[in-house]
Amino acid sequence: MEELEITVNDKQAAFLEAVMFELDSQDVKGAGMVGGIGSGKSIALADLSATMMEELPKAKGQFACPVVSQAKRALTPGLRARWRTSWNLTPYNAATGNGDYVLWKEPPAGFDRPYEEPDDWTNCISFVNGFVIELCGYKLDADSHRGRNDDFVLMDEALRFKREWLKICLGRIRANVGKFSSNLHWLFAFFSSPPYGAVGDWMWEYEDLQRKDPKRYHFTQVITKDNEVFLPPGYIAGLKDKLTPLEYSVEVEGKRLSSIPKAYYSAFDWEKHSDIDDLPGTWYNPDAPLEMSGDFNVLFTSCTVWQDEGRLLKGQRALWVKEPMKDPETGVPLTMAETLAHKVANAYEGHGLKRIYVTGDRNGNNKSAGATKTMYELFAGVMEAKGWEVILCPLNYNMEHYERYLLLLRILSENQASEYYVRMHSVDFKGAIASMMFTPIKADYTKDKSSEKKGGVEQENATHLGDTVDYYLIWKHQGGMSWCDSGFDIEYY
Structure with a gap:
């Protein structure tokens, strides 16, 4: 593939550099980016997935989410836009035979197949070199994914992903021993908005894990100002007018919250x-x-x-x-x-x-x-x-x-x-x-x-x-x- 030059902010660059070159563990490794509105975490996810595609031909992993239909609506438009503008990746066109990936159906004969083909291509994004991302929903039947073998796991808006589901999907990262030398193999990477209160609090644990074992874990927190150079003038000031002060402090300034101990709505979740x-x-x-x-x-x-x-x-x-x-x-x-x-x-x-x-x-x-x-x-x-x-x-x-x-x-x-x-x-x-x-x-x-x-x-x-x-x-x-x-x-x- 031709050499490309992509533009990212400092936090995105540090995150991508860490997962590619600093996480050298031969075991499963984890990396997370938590950021608010306009902080650039979706761009980082798109760049990481495109890099994985190049580094891991014929690998198959999952995009873990609560509900597949919702993930398709919310996730793929942003990914496809970044892939097109910065990576020159375009959807396959059956009429011309040109294109780099296929959505939600079996790829054409000219595409390589992954080492472990999925039984059903309905929820797959398949690239020409055999790299496959399969969307897996956990809300309705998390246990159905226990038999999987994955080369990686990606996750967006991880604050909606339950801790008990996490145990299941991380146990699936075990496929193709010895077939890849890239640090991106056996990677769990999550991206998310900041959690409100205790919901999604498992993400903060990766910050502590990084301190204990930086060769296996990486954690980045980004705030909107970190991505200011790529935002319209007045964007952050506009958010201050649109959001409540609490929302602004959490989703723009990155403040961390914990629920109060004696709350009137004690049953609110x-x-x-x-x-x-x-x-x-x-x-x-x-x-x-x-x-x-x-x-x-x-x-x-x-x-x-x-x-x-x-x-x-x-x-x-x-x-x-x-x-x-x-x-x-x-x-x-x-x-x-x-x-x-x-x-x-x-x-x-x-x-x-x-x-x-x-x-x-x-x-x-x-x-x-x-x-x-x-x-x-x-x-x-x-x-x-x-x-x-x-x-x-x-x-x-x-x-x-x-x-x-x-x-x-x-x-x-x-x-x-x-x-x-x-x-x-x-x-x-x-x-x-x-x-x-x-x-x-x-x-x-x-x-x-x-x-x-x-x-x-x-x-x-x-x-x-x-x-x-x-x-x-x-x-x-x-x-x-x-x-x-x-x-x-x-x-x-």
Whole structure:
């Protein structure tokens, strides 16, 4: 193959150099790169896989993931783009007979075969020199992979990969003794966003392993600034505007988090409750109504947007505003409730069935200073002007603290077959997820809401967004849409 020159940042270069030249163990070796948004870890994965292809002809390994269909959608577009622009690798064209690799089917006769051919090519990426990457899903049946023999294992978004699955896939790295002299043979390489709390904490162990045995293990943590030269001007500053401070500190600055010991949502599990793979039906349905739960405050007004599918409650988005905007047509200053309505309407501009049920904080029944309408009514007015049918269902029933705590515990624990269960989008709902993870509990089973006080944390990281989840789950428990006419209320003390 012709000699190529690829451009990488310093952290990517150090990672690739380490796995190629420093990990000289003849045993299985491990290397990991953990980085946030725009840090370049996907580029490193693409470059590593292309290098392995050149170094390990006729090798076959696995790309380990929870669900194959999701990995195909999320992974391969980025890999193919990098392979094409930096490695001159193109998909095989049957009409011309040209191309370097084949996706998801048996390769043509002109391609070499790996030393150990797969029985089924459906989930394989096959290169002309016989190098094969097979996508292997572990969520549905991890034990089915115990009989494999692999030359390597690759993994993306490793924070979603369970520790018990890891034991299975690492035990498969054992194929073709003596056939390769490259350090890339028998390599386990993982790439991932930073974990929130304890989920994916096994990745940090590779940092300790590197200190103990640097010839067998390598670990790199990258932050967005490490890749700044390859990002658009203002990209990092833009992330600061788009993300909550907690998200920014974790995914841009690389801060490591651990869950608090006495949490209000003690049954919340990031891995389980943000796992939307293989759920029944469609995750987001543009032809079904939306359900919204709001929390109205002078300095921070927020909501979570949901859809339900029977017992499954799907957390679609967490949205908030921190200051009022001006009407885009008249320039007149708007209220916070109206500003939030514009944000919701813009987020769902392409939604088909424009019907939304609005519940949440009873304070939304109050009127803003100088206003003649309640905050719920102001919110509805903006949405209706944009073509939405709005059904207001504010809460007006006080559930006892312990009763409320037990309801949330029961729903999140998923130990009753008749109860609702929730799944939340790991990106679009992340603000609410972070709020829930770091909400402390008091001795009387109420939330510690000190984070909402002046001088505390940024309000995006306070308890507001978690409150909207509570309001919604209580509303659904009490009947949801069928309860709209009577309504009920909840307040926190």
